[in-house]
Amino acid sequence: xxxxxxxxxxxxxxxxxxxxxxxxxxxxxxxxxxxxxxxxxxxxxxxxxxxxxxxxxxxxxxxxxxx
Numbered sequence: 001x002x003x004x005x006x007x008x009x010x011x012x013x014x015x016x017x018x019x020x021x022x023x024x025x026x027x028x029x030x031x032x033x034x035x036x037x038x039x040x041x042x043x044x045x046x047x048x049x050x051x052x053x054x055x056x057x058x059x060x061x062x063x064x065x066x067x
Contacts, residue, residue, distance in 0.1 A: 011059045019047050
């Protein structure tokens with residue numbers, strides 16, 4: 001991905017906000033993903049396994065959706 005792209009930067013910010021919201025919840029709390037309730041401890045573990053390639057994939061998907 002190109003550096004300096006404002007759309008990509010804004011998309012990364014949106015993704016990071018969602019990740020941060022889940023990461024600060026209590027382990028016993030649940031979040032609904034695709035109409036399924038999942039404990040936050042499970043989501044937090046999955047989010048910690050993400051790397052830059054996952055973020056780039058999400059950005060490409062969001063950008064494709066907006067076009």
